[in-house]
Amino acid sequence: MRKIHDFHGGVHPPENKHQSVRTAIANAGVPEELVLPLSQHIGAAAQPVVGVGDKVLKGQLLAAATGFVSVPVHAPTSGTVSAIEDRLIAHPSGHSAPCIVLASDGMDQWQDCVATADYRSVDRVALLDQIRSAGVAGMGGAGFPTAVKLAVKPEKHIQTLILNGTECEPYITADDIIMRERASRIIEGAQILAYLVEPDEIVIGIEDNKPESIAALQAAAQDTPVEIAVFPTKYPSGGEKQLIEILTGKQVPSGGLPADIGVVCQNVGSAIAVRDAIIEGKPLISRVVTVTGDAVAEPQNFEALIGTSMSYLLQKAGYQPEKNQRLIMGGPMMGFTVPDPNVPIVKTTNCILAPAATELPAPPPAQPCIRCGMCAEVCPASLLPQQLFWFAQGKEFEKAEQHNLFDCIECGACSYACPSNIPLVQYYRAAKAEVIQMREDAEKSEHSRLRFEARQARKEREEAEKEAKRAARKKAAQEKARLAAEQGEAGEDPIQAAIERAKAKKAAQVAGSGAEGGSELEKLEKAVVTIRKRLETASAKFEAAKAEGAEHVDALKLGVDKTSAKLAAAEKALHDWQQANPAANSELPSAAEPADAAQAAIQKAMAARAQDAARSPQEKAQDNLQKLESRLTKSEARLQQSRAANEEEKIIIALESTVERLREKVAAAKAELQDKETC
Numbered sequence: 001m002r003k004i005h006d007f008h009g010g011v012h013p014p015e016n017k018h019q020s021v022r023t024a025i026a027n028a029g030v031p032e033e034l035v036l037p038l039s040q041h042i043g044a045a046a047q048p049v050v051g052v053g054d055k056v057l058k059g060q061l062l063a064a065a066t067g068f069v070s071v072p073v074h075a076p077t078s079g080t081v082s083a084i085e086d087r088l089i090a091h092p093s094g095h096s097a098p099c100i101v102l103a104s105d106g107m108d109q110w111q112d113c114v115a116t117a118d119y120r121s122v123d124r125v126a127l128l129d130q131i132r133s134a135g136v137a138g139m140g141g142a143g144f145p146t147a148v149k150l151a152v153k154p155e156k157h158i159q160t161l162i163l164n165g166t167e168c169e170p171y172i173t174a175d176d177i178i179m180r181e182r183a184s185r186i187i188e189g190a191q192i193l194a195y196l197v198e199p200d201e202i203v204i205g206i207e208d209n210k211p212e213s214i215a216a217l218q219a220a221a222q223d224t225p226v227e228i229a230v231f232p233t234k235y236p237s238g239g240e241k242q243l244i245e246i247l248t249g250k251q252v253p254s255g256g257l258p259a260d261i262g263v264v265c266q267n268v269g270s271a272i273a274v275r276d277a278i279i280e281g282k283p284l285i286s287r288v289v290t291v292t293g294d295a296v297a298e299p300q301n302f303e304a305l306i307g308t309s310m311s312y313l314l315q316k317a318g319y320q321p322e323k324n325q326r327l328i329m330g331g332p333m334m335g336f337t338v339p340d341p342n343v344p345i346v347k348t349t350n351c352i353l354a355p356a357a358t359e360l361p362a363p364p365p366a367q368p369c370i371r372c373g374m375c376a377e378v379c380p381a382s383l384l385p386q387q388l389f390w391f392a393q394g395k396e397f398e399k400a401e402q403h404n405l406f407d408c409i410e411c412g413a414c415s416y417a418c419p420s421n422i423p424l425v426q427y428y429r430a431a432k433a434e435v436i437q438m439r440e441d442a443e444k445s446e447h448s449r450l451r452f453e454a455r456q457a458r459k460e461r462e463e464a465e466k467e468a469k470r471a472a473r474k475k476a477a478q479e480k481a482r483l484a485a486e487q488g489e490a491g492e493d494p495i496q497a498a499i500e501r502a503k504a505k506k507a508a509q510v511a512g513s514g515a516e517g518g519s520e521l522e523k524l525e526k527a528v529v530t531i532r533k534r535l536e537t538a539s540a541k542f543e544a545a546k547a548e549g550a551e552h553v554d555a556l557k558l559g560v561d562k563t564s565a566k567l568a569a570a571e572k573a574l575h576d577w578q579q580a581n582p583a584a585n586s587e588l589p590s591a592a593e594p595a596d597a598a599q600a601a602i603q604k605a606m607a608a609r610a611q612d613a614a615r616s617p618q619e620k621a622q623d624n625l626q627k628l629e630s631r632l633t634k635s636e637a638r639l640q641q642s643r644a645a646n647e648e649e650k651i652i653i654a655l656e657s658t659v660e661r662l663r664e665k666v667a668a669a670k671a672e673l674q675d676k677e678t679c
């Protein structure tokens with residue numbers, strides 16, 4: 001006999017279950033339209049694989065899973081996809097979400113199903129894949145993908161496989177009725193699950209307020225290793241952690257999973273879905289839903305297709321809207337108010353509760369907390385609900401997390417017990433939502449930061465590569481210019497070239513004279529040249545200022561006079577030195593030549609520039625064209641030579657490029673000349 005344990009806290013709200021189990025499960029039939037949300041489970045939404053207008057068969061895949069924690073969606077009946085769009089879904093916030101809308105053709109025609117009756121001959125991984133492909137998600141409320149829960153790591157030994165038949169929430173009887181009517185399918189499902197996780201024991205946990213179910217399960221489990229464990233009724237015994245504690249005495253650690261303590265827990269409805277997926281090859285397209293409350297004339301359980309609207313089922317149960325105060329999806333403790341009766345049922349919808357106004361009256365206004373401690377006394381998760389309330393109200397989320405906010409199973413026992421009618425669970429839900437949002441924001445911001453840094457690194461890398469290419473090109477150009485200069489083709493500044501040539505000539509001259517004398521003569525000559533250049537510049541500025549009538553013309557005139565005097569002094573010093581050093585006179589340039597070769601070259605270049613400035617634009621364009629044509633002729637000849645001599649390919653390519661460029665320049669120069677002539 002199994003030892004039954006107890007968990008901390010819990011409450012005993014009125015059960016109100018008897019109303020909906022007076023009749024057998026009714027088939028709700030096929031509505032004209034089914035609305036299938038792409039996300040009916042925990043994890044990533046499914047991705048449509050059909051388009052609007054597609055005809056589909058019952059059981060056909062409509063949307064595929066998009067990740068490990070995701071489940072597909074299948075057609076609950078045959079028909080045509082009439083829309084893929086956002087529709088209102090069953091959610092406390094009343095928001096819309098992407099849905100596939102299916103118009104029924106009334107035929108309810110199945111696609112071919114691939115059954116695996118002898119599942120023990122099939123590899124476990126293949127079976128898990130079959131469960132995943134059938135879209136099975138936890139049907140007890142949370143909707144966690146069943147295949148993910150069953151994919152236990154090999155190093156984790158499972159001692160106990162638990163099937164949850166507790167259904168502790170008031171009003172709901174969906175599990176109760178399937179345990180009464182489909183006990184053998186549950187036992188078959190339990191054995192398939194056991195084949196997958198290889199536990200030491202299989203236990204179905206059930207409260208003692210369901211005698212018919214207990215009897216049915218016991219009968220079905222005869223001659224099987226499945227044990228039926230019955231325990232006293234107390235809310236919320238059906239919480240996964242609470243049930244594990246009741247049946248094993250073990251507690252799942254905070255933030256941990258049942259598998260961490262060697263337990264796997266599945267809902268009895270999920271066990272049937274697994275059984276149908278394997279033995280019959282059928283995907284999860286329908287479920288049993290309790291429709292109850294004093295605002296329906298015939299409370300009962302329906303086998304309803306996923307996607308059926310709540311209003312359709314309410315109608316079938318004799319809905320009396322005038323009596324109804326609000327519609328609840330789920331039970332009175334953990335359910336939520338639905339803003340619109342036309343929202344569809346999903347894989348996790350176990351109950352539609354339509355209470356009359358007197359049945360579940362709105363709670364009176366909340367009063368201040370009187371620190372009675374009742375909430376902590378009833379909390380099955382051994383939390384401190386009063387503190388959590390303060391933290392949630394004050395938006396001190398970090399402290400709320402430190403007080404294990406996420407261990408709260410939102411059972412509502414604290415709210416139920418609170419004499420001040422404080423809606424505690426609503427505060428916890430809001431706080432959790434905010435914390436989750438903050439985590440997601442932080443994650444997004446971290447992603448953005450990483451993306452930004454990666455983009456910066458890429459830009460820097462590209463810039464470095466460009467810089468390396470630029471440097472290589474510059475080096476190549478310098479090398480090319482040097483070679484061109486050596487070959488007499490250099491196109492450098494004529495003044496600079498003249499200075500360089502003169503410097504070289506002067507150096508040669510000085511090298512031929514005495515070192516000391518050459519040095520003094522050089523100094524004096526340099527002084528004369530430098531001052532003369534200054535005088536030219538100053539004179540030019542003065543002339544320009546005079547022409548413009550500028551105010552500072554007098555100051556410029558003074559500068560010209562001073563520089564003239566300096567030049568005279570420098571020339572005199574040079575003359576005196578030459579007189580005193582007749583030996584050096586033979587080295588002096590002839591009277592026809594300027595005193596300094598550099599100066600001569602500069603004067604020559606400046607004269608050329610002045611001459612150039614004096615020419616008309618047409619003459620300049622003509623001259624430019626001639627020069628370019630001459631360079632082109634030379635380059636073409638050089639290219640021909642190179643080809644004839646069969647020189648290296650890179651040389652020929654370089655020459656071809658030069659010729660090409662010069663041809664373009666010649667063409668541009670011709671066009672320019674033509675323009676000037678036209679003008």
Ligand code: SF4
Pocket residue numbers: 368369370371372373374375376385386389414417418419420421422
């Ligand atoms: S039960 Fe309500 S009043 Fe009592 S301590 Fe908790 S929150 Fe405060």
Ligand code: SF4
Pocket residue numbers: 375378379380381382383384385407408409410411412413414415424425428
């Ligand atoms: S709702 Fe959370 S805090 Fe309140 S009793 Fe349940 S588990 Fe404890």
